[in-house]
Amino acid sequence: MFGEAEYELELNVAAGEAWDLFGTLEIGKFVEQQLPHLIQKVEVIEGDGGVGTLLKLTFELGTGGPNSYKEKFTKIDIEKRIKETEVVEGGYLELGFTLFRVRFEIIEKGVDSSIIKITIEYEVKEEAKANASFVSINTLAEIAEAAKIHLNKNKAPN
Known part of the structure; x- marks a missing residue:
């Protein structure tokens, strides 16, 4: 069984500023510091933030x-x-999922405006399809909302 969940949020910062947070290891540091009620720890096991980087x-x-x-x-x-x-x-692999992918996409809207689009794609074995109920975009939405506040506070003056 294949499924998908999406969330979009307009950010009041340029796409490049949003990418500097979401496109790097900075988002893990941000979440660990600002949202410990969601994620206790983000550990870099291997890599520097490029393709192949492994996190726990x-x-x-x-x-x-x-x-x-x-x-x-x-x-x-x-x-x-x-x-x-x-x-x-x-995690999800132990619950019968064969794929659990998260995509962060920063879409340029204007000079000082962008959209964060977050997508979860998953596949779960037929015999474990009831576990699809564990998939929720809510944690990622909360991260995006907190990041929006953070980015606005740290926005460079024009």
């Missing part, structure tokens, strides 16, 4: 999903401002 995410208990998993950066397109990660160990 440890979630706060009671967030509704897995307690931890490892994810790998599988695609980074700087020109199109797209970053994709896939769970490669633990």
Whole structure:
């Protein structure tokens, strides 16, 4: 069974500023510091933020999903401002998922305006399809909302 969830949020900053946060390891540091009630720890296991970078995410208990998993950066397109990660160990894979991918896309809207589009794509084995209910865009939406506030506070004056 294949599924998808999406979330979009307009940001009041240029696409390049949003990409500097979402397209790099900075988003992990931001979440760990600003939203510890969602994600307790983001550990870089291997890599420098490019394709192949491996992270271990440890979630706060009671967030509704897995307690931890490892994810790998599988695609980074700087020109199109797209970053994709896939769970490669633990978490959703232990719940019968064969694919759990998150895509961050920064879309330029104007000089000081952009959109963050977050997409979750997943495949789950037929016998585990009830576990698809664990998929939620809510945590990523909360991260995007907090990032919007952070980016606006740190916006460079014109």
